[in-house]
Amino acid sequence: MAMRLENVVPFGRSLDEYQKMFSLTKSELKSKIIGVADGPASFNAELRALGGEVISIDPIYEFGADEIEERFNAVIDNIIAQVENTPNDWVWSYHGSSDGLRENRMKATQVFTDDYRVNRQSSSYVQGALPSLPFADDQFELGLCSHFLFLYTDHYSYEFHEQSVLEMLRVAKEVRIFPLLTLMREYSPYIEPLLSVLIDSGYSVDVREVEYELQKGGNQMLVIKRASARYH
Numbered sequence: 001m002a003m004r005l006e007n008v009v010p011f012g013r014s015l016d017e018y019q020k021m022f023s024l025t026k027s028e029l030k031s032k033i034i035g036v037a038d039g040p041a042s043f044n045a046e047l048r049a050l051g052g053e054v055i056s057i058d059p060i061y062e063f064g065a066d067e068i069e070e071r072f073n074a075v076i077d078n079i080i081a082q083v084e085n086t087p088n089d090w091v092w093s094y095h096g097s098s099d100g101l102r103e104n105r106m107k108a109t110q111v112f113t114d115d116y117r118v119n120r121q122s123s124s125y126v127q128g129a130l131p132s133l134p135f136a137d138d139q140f141e142l143g144l145c146s147h148f149l150f151l152y153t154d155h156y157s158y159e160f161h162e163q164s165v166l167e168m169l170r171v172a173k174e175v176r177i178f179p180l181l182t183l184m185r186e187y188s189p190y191i192e193p194l195l196s197v198l199i200d201s202g203y204s205v206d207v208r209e210v211e212y213e214l215q216k217g218g219n220q221m222l223v224i225k226r227a228s229a230r231y232h
């Protein structure tokens, strides 16, 4: 089904935010990474500029930089107003304030669109969507998914989540997902049943606290590994 840009909130995060959300070490940043649902995050552009090997996949890459930028400009005021209207839901240790959040999102969008204008047709940005990824088994060492799985629990079924996580585990030796909260700031009810399935299938799973927290209480990531996953 074709994606409708009106349904997407094209908010992107930076490399620094990805590092903190996923507790990424320097050596992990040098591994082959697949960023799933990266959308307009500047993570890819910034990491590649440092020599990293990262591919981002997102259905939004059907659209050009101008369209993504227009959509961002159309929604930013409304989103910041929603944040300001729910002051008890946010932790400002990273962004400082809603103005800081706006500034950081604008910066990430700018870095993303500058890179995407030049590299949209390269292999760094792949148009595609969970629950199916057009990559080979074990093509990546690390698969990251920020602000899509679990966050949109109310929009996507448990089956979609299970298929998506197993698909990420097919293409990457280790998968990390952040945050574990829904848009309503509830721990996603999909996590416990999913963990049981993963453990029964022989994966090791770990819920880890991380340094990054914007949604109050949203400072945990899920790490899933095959027993044999190793970095070198």
Ligand SMILES: C[S@@+](CC[C@H](N)C(=O)[O-])C[C@H]1O[C@@H](n2cnc3c(N)ncnc32)[C@H](O)[C@@H]1O
Pocket: 008, 009, 010, 011, 012, 013, 014, 036, 037, 038, 039, 040, 041, 057, 058, 059, 060, 128, 129, 130, 131, 145, 146, 147, 148
């Ligand atoms: C809130 S944004 C998060 C962007 C980025 N990961 C970040 O944290 O900065 C959610 C992203 O999920 C993408 N998305 C929507 N449906 C998807 C699907 N079925 N598979 C993968 N990504 C999807 C959207 O296009 C959007 O870019």
